[in-house]
């Protein structure tokens with residue numbers, strides 16, 4: 001039995017589904033996950049010695065690729081001085097400065113240990129700052145697994161949301177409204193009827209969790225204007241897009257300023273870091289300054305901050321995002337050409353180095369249109385690519401990522417694998 005299979009057997013006896021995060025179990029694409037031996041640059045190796053070009057990048061953090069030298073050096077140096085202190089360090093000030101300079105709307109920032117904590121805390125802060133309880137999110141957007149955000153659209157428009165997980169009380173879910181992404185009218189109507197109770201609107205400014213869905217022209221500015229008009233706060237969940245689509249995140253790319261921003265993934269360089277930040281008058285309401293409580297034993301962990309700082313420093317180089325854009329465009333072009341030649345309907349949505357190929361005619365502009373994709377065909381394509389040495393996201397409704405460690409030749413090779421995999425599933 002291959003050692004991945006053996007490990008998976010063992011893992012399933014001790015860990016739910018054999019994985020420490022559900023999407024890793026390959027349930028959406030079938031088959032069994034491989035177990036990783038190591039990663040280096042654009043490649044990842046499994047315990048059976050097979051290697052893959054990695055376009056998952058750990059779901060977003062690895063914009064420099066695996067084990068980049070500056071991160072290895074930074075973490076190695078830090079770990080020799082200890083792993084955690086439960087007391088402030090200069091590096092936390094440094095990374096706060098880097099984030100605030102890169103994203104000017106983040107006048108103050110609090111580090112946490114995951115994107116879930118960042119979004120959960122930003123929502124609590126919005127409620128504490130406005131004295132209102134209702135939150136608005138968008139169908140298909142994911143903001144981590146805090147109870148109030150694990151909800152799905154209720155029946156018919158802007159009625160209360162329903163729990164999207166066992167264990168989420170209906171009473172909590174009912175404090176969240178779920179609207180269609182890229183639909184300003186739905187938001188306008190909802191705020192007109194109930195704006196006075198809405199604490200915040202939270203959005204992935206470029207959606208990544210229904211697959212990549214860019215904001216329609218004017219959508220983000222519309223959110224900004226409507227939130228301002230109704231006294232609701234605008235929260236950009238930039239856990240994926242922060243330092244991904246631009247050094248200043250989606251808010252700099254689209255020129256729209258939120259009141260609060262959630263960050264994660266890239267700012268930890270692959271180690272556990274999340275953050276929430278924004279207007280100074282709001283962050284000054286966070287404990288110990290104000291009455292909104294939030295805390296964390298490992299928040300600002302020195303190893304994680306060392307990895308994050310090394311990553312953000314490497315991204316400050318001005319040519320970085322032009323290169324990521326060029327590599328992303330090359331991959332998109334290769335996929336679209338291969339699909340056209342195979343006569344397979346495919347829509348590729350891309351912003352910079354994050355993209356999704358949807359097996360549908362398209363356009364894919366929200367969750368409803370994303371769900372028209374042929375997920376069975378995606379599953380076949382995923383395995384066709386895996387067997388040809390290319391690792392994509394194990395779900396149609398996730399993003400693929402290109403890193404600075406990918407070369408043009410790697411992208412070319414992924415294009416050839418896609419051509420063969422698509423021909424095989426015509």
Ligand code: KE4
Pocket residue numbers: 021022023024059113114115116117119142143144145204208209237238239240264265274398
């Ligand atoms: P974490 O708690 O997983 O660090 O972050 C939650 C989160 C918040 N906001 C956005 C926009 C996110 O995409 C995420 C997490 N993303 C998923 C997949 N897209 C992480 C992968 C997983 O759940 O294993």
